[in-house]
Amino acid sequence: MKKYLITALIPFLTATASEVDELKKQLEKQQQIIxxxxxxxxxxxxxxxxxxxxxxxxxxxxxxxxxxxxxSNPFSQAKFVPDxxxxxxxxxxxxxxxxxxxxxxxxxxxxHGLFHSHDGHEGEGPYNPERGFNxxxxxxxxxxxxxxxxxxxxxxHLRESAFEIEEAYIKTRQLPYNLGLKLGKFYSKFGRLNEKxxxxxxFVDAPLIYYSIFGPHNLLEKGSQLTWLAPTPFFLQFxxxxxxxxxxxxxxxxxxxxxxxxxxxxxxxxxxxxxxxxLYVFYVKPSxxxxxxxxxxGLSYAQGGTRIDHLTDDTPHxxxxxTKIYGADLTVRYxxxxxxxxxxxxxxxxxxxxxxxxxxxxxxxxxxxxLEKKQGGFYSQVVYKFDQRWRTGVRYxxxxxxxxxxxxxNQNQPDNLYRYSFMIxxxxxxxxxxxxxxxxxxxxxxxxxRKPNQEIILQFNIAIGAHGAHGF
Amino acid sequence: MKKFVxxxxxxxxxxxxxxxxxxVVTTYPYIASITKEIVKDKAKVDxxxxxxxxxxxxxxxxxxxxxxxDADLLIINGVxxxxxxLPPLLNQANNGKIQPSSSGFLDLSLFxxxxxxxxxxxxxxxDVHPEGNPHFHLDPYNIPLLxxxxxxxxxxxxxxxCQFYQDNNKTFKARWNEKIKQWNTSMEKVKGVKVVExxxxxxxxxxxxxxxxxxxxEPLPGIPPTAKHLENLIQTIKTEKVSLILQDVYHPLKPAQxxxxxxxxxxxxxxxxxxxxxxAKDIFSLFDEIVKRITND
Numbered sequence: 001m002k003k004y005l006i007t008a009l010i011p012f013l014t015a016t017a018s019e020v021d022e023l024k025k026q027l028e029k030q031q032q033i034i035x036x037x038x039x040x041x042x043x044x045x046x047x048x049x050x051x052x053x054x055x056x057x058x059x060x061x062x063x064x065x066x067x068x069x070x071x072s073n074p075f076s077q078a079k080f081v082p083d084x085x086x087x088x089x090x091x092x093x094x095x096x097x098x099x100x101x102x103x104x105x106x107x108x109x110x111x112h113g114l115f116h117s118h119d120g121h122e123g124e125g126p127y128n129p130e131r132g133f134n135x136x137x138x139x140x141x142x143x144x145x146x147x148x149x150x151x152x153x154x155x156x157h158l159r160e161s162a163f164e165i166e167e168a169y170i171k172t173r174q175l176p177y178n179l180g181l182k183l184g185k186f187y188s189k190f191g192r193l194n195e196k197x198x199x200x201x202x203f204v205d206a207p208l209i210y211y212s213i214f215g216p217h218n219l220l221e222k223g224s225q226l227t228w229l230a231p232t233p234f235f236l237q238f239x240x241x242x243x244x245x246x247x248x249x250x251x252x253x254x255x256x257x258x259x260x261x262x263x264x265x266x267x268x269x270x271x272x273x274x275x276x277x278x279l280y281v282f283y284v285k286p287s288x289x290x291x292x293x294x295x296x297x298g299l300s301y302a303q304g305g306t307r308i309d310h311l312t313d314d315t316p317h318x319x320x321x322x323t324k325i326y327g328a329d330l331t332v333r334y335x336x337x338x339x340x341x342x343x344x345x346x347x348x349x350x351x352x353x354x355x356x357x358x359x360x361x362x363x364x365x366x367x368x369x370x371l372e373k374k375q376g377g378f379y380s381q382v383v384y385k386f387d388q389r390w391r392t393g394v395r396y397x398x399x400x401x402x403x404x405x406x407x408x409x410n411q412n413q414p415d416n417l418y419r420y421s422f423m424i425x426x427x428x429x430x431x432x433x434x435x436x437x438x439x440x441x442x443x444x445x446x447x448x449x450r451k452p453n454q455e456i457i458l459q460f461n462i463a464i465g466a467h468g469a470h471g472f
Numbered sequence: 473m474k475k476f477v478x479x480x481x482x483x484x485x486x487x488x489x490x491x492x493x494x495x496v497v498t499t500y501p502y503i504a505s506i507t508k509e510i511v512k513d514k515a516k517v518d519x520x521x522x523x524x525x526x527x528x529x530x531x532x533x534x535x536x537x538x539x540x541x542d543a544d545l546l547i548i549n550g551v552x553x554x555x556x557x558l559p560p561l562l563n564q565a566n567n568g569k570i571q572p573s574s575s576g577f578l579d580l581s582l583f584x585x586x587x588x589x590x591x592x593x594x595x596x597x598x599d600v601h602p603e604g605n606p607h608f609h610l611d612p613y614n615i616p617l618l619x620x621x622x623x624x625x626x627x628x629x630x631x632x633x634c635q636f637y638q639d640n641n642k643t644f645k646a647r648w649n650e651k652i653k654q655w656n657t658s659m660e661k662v663k664g665v666k667v668v669e670x671x672x673x674x675x676x677x678x679x680x681x682x683x684x685x686x687x688x689x690e691p692l693p694g695i696p697p698t699a700k701h702l703e704n705l706i707q708t709i710k711t712e713k714v715s716l717i718l719q720d721v722y723h724p725l726k727p728a729q730x731x732x733x734x735x736x737x738x739x740x741x742x743x744x745x746x747x748x749x750x751x752a753k754d755i756f757s758l759f760d761e762i763v764k765r766i767t768n769d
Contacts, residue, residue, distance in 0.1 A: 145572075173568060173571050174568030174571065174574075175566065175568060176568065178541050178565070178566040178567060179566055180563075180566035227564075228566070229537060229538070229564065229565060229566055231541070231542075232538075233538070234535065234538065235535050235537060235538050237534075237564070285534075287534035287535060288535060289533060289535045294531070294533045294534070294535065296534055335531055337525070337722065338525045338526035338529050338722045338723075339526070339529070341531075388696050388724075389696065429595070429598070429599065429694060429695065430599060430694065431595060464595070468560075469532075469556050469557060469558075469560055470560065471532050471560035471561075471563075471564065472531070472532050472533060472534055
């Protein structure tokens with residue numbers, strides 16, 4: 001009997017099961033419909049709200065025509081304001097050389113005084129020229145993407161009596177084959193430090209060899225730069241720069257006229273301009289990582305025509321010829337954690353000049369001996385960031401080759417020019433830095449007498465606004 | 473000279489045309505992990521920043537430019553998290569395909585709702601992000617939004633494999649939603665619990681599970697704690713009855729240890745990204761580990 005009942009129930013049970021499925025499906029459908037309806041209601045509510053807002057705007061409350069109250073500014077481009085930042089470099093200097101002496105000392109064989117000033121030419125001085133307070137510059141940075149093809153960067157140095165275009169260049173965004181082209185005025189990528197702005201240096205001042213060879217502004221030139229990241233498994237960058245050649249220590253390109261007699265009674269000899277552009281720079285920079293250690297090295301070469309005209313000086317002279325500069329650099333950085341690192345950075349730079357010196361002998365007749373300069377030196381520094389907000393560093397500078405050869409005779413310039421530097425800096429935030437630096441400098445001479453210089457510099461480096469990030 | 477240039481150009485062309493597989497580079501490992509779930513073996517996925525370091529301060533090592541040089545797609549977190557280190561790398565890589573606004577560029581922050589957007593900004597408030605809190609990936613409910621965005625982008629760049637990517641994304645999301653259910657159950661017991669964290673790093677996660685942030689160890693974003701601030705924080709921990717101190721893997725541990733000693737409130741080290749701790753191997757185990765550590769299971 002039981003068996004019979006169960007068998008009879010089976011079709012009934014299966015029927016209910018399929019009905020439940022059907023019900024489930026219907027329920028799902030209804031849920032979907034409810035959801036759709038809810039969405040519609042929400043849309044309607046939103047529309048209603050907008051409608052009410054519009055009505056509110058059009059209501060004539062204070063007796064003024066509602067259309068007059070609706071301000072429109074259809075031509076505003078406020079949203080296209082570029083990134084702008086202002087960076088201040090301010091310092092306090094204590095120095096054992098008096099300001100008068102400091103203005104006269106020179107690095108023998110290299111420059112006519114640190115300030116490179118002579119008659120008719122007021123050169124650009126070094127940073128922190130005076131004892132006491134110095135406002136080195138306010139650095140104004142303006143940059144934005146121009147269009148899909150270019151970025152534009154402008155960097156201006158405002159000094160108390162000058163407004164300088166430090167850099168102004170465009171860079172391509174979309175060149176094929178990992179090529180990048182820069183056009184305008186910019187710091188050459190020669191060497192390791194040259195491209196970096198002063199406010200991003202690890203020390204207040206440039207290494208001796210940089211200052212001696214390139215002057216206070218490093219190699220800052222107008223022209224073009226092509227970089228290429230080679231398709232190698234490690235970082236390998238090649239760069240070629242064709243530059244106008246403005247660096248007044250090496251590549252001045254304008255010719256001059258020299259008279260065969262110092263008093264001007266003789267014949268004029270015209271030394272033509274160099275070809276323009278005048279300066280070619282080439283470099284290769286490989287880099288690779290070993291664990292937490294990053295290594296970046298580089299070889300650089302610069303070559304250009306030289307025309308230096310000091311004919312209006314007390315001892316009139318001028319030189320004409322070709323300068324070649326070689327550089328080798330190595331940076332090793334060990335990253336300890338997110339906030340701490342140790343960096344060892346060294347660079348060697350060698351300059352070779354070949355040409356003619358134009359000057360006058362005792363009786364005022366023009367003499368034109370051949371002039372050859374072979375000069376080289378390096379710096380080596382260690383910077384240790386030992387805390388999120390603290391860094392310290394030491395640097396050793398040495399110029400160990402200083403041959404100035406006139407008519408085959410070496411002038412025996414001092415070739416043991418050196419300096420020790422120590423710094424400690426505190427970074428209250430990413431946007432400010434206070435640095436204390438001590439220098440013991442044995443590179444400065446006044447009339448063949450070495451003038452040891454000791455200085456303590458307290459530097460304030462403060463930035464506001466939107467500043468572009470710095471590279472490695 | 474002409475011959476030399478010609479040789480170089482031929483060399484570049486040969487190497488340039490050798491590319492076949494899609495190359496994706498992401499800024500952070502968590503993005504790479506999600507992307508791998510979608511592309512499987514159809515694309516190469518690499519990332520730039522280490523998961524165990526501060527995501528705000530990545531060293532722009534030249535070697536990172538090499539990864540960017542070859543990329544067909546760059547996926548970033550956005551909300552200014554990469555602003556301090558990515559632009560110079562992009563600039564150096566000279567890769568037109570992955571510039572912002574190019575087709576091979578994806579900013580994930582555009583696909584989620586950001587919290588803590590300041591009404592006004594001043595750097596007197598520390599290193600604030602004007603767009604809001606950038607650590608949105610720590611809300612598990614945001615992950616499917618991100619995987620959808622990545623899938624759509626991949627479909628645009630590699631339409632041949634689109635179906636494959638969409639299927640993988642579907643599977644991934646199904647697995648993810650299962651996981652969310654587990655995490656929701658586990659996190660039930662810490663609902664309403666008050667915590668202190670070092671940086672506003674875990675807020676999306678804590679908001680999701682209704683945990684309350686009573687204070688941060690750093691007084692302002694990016695500014696290390698002072699003795700006075702820690703004293704105040706001890707008071708807060710006591711009066712607000714905070715029961716857990718959350719520490720990330722990259723900030724100094726000392727302040728958390730100090731607070732823990734003074735208040736006898738436990739501290740726990742939480743991973744914030746894939747690779748932050750050895751257990752956080754991918755996006756799944758990252759959240760597994762956070763949940764495990766926070767619930768002390």
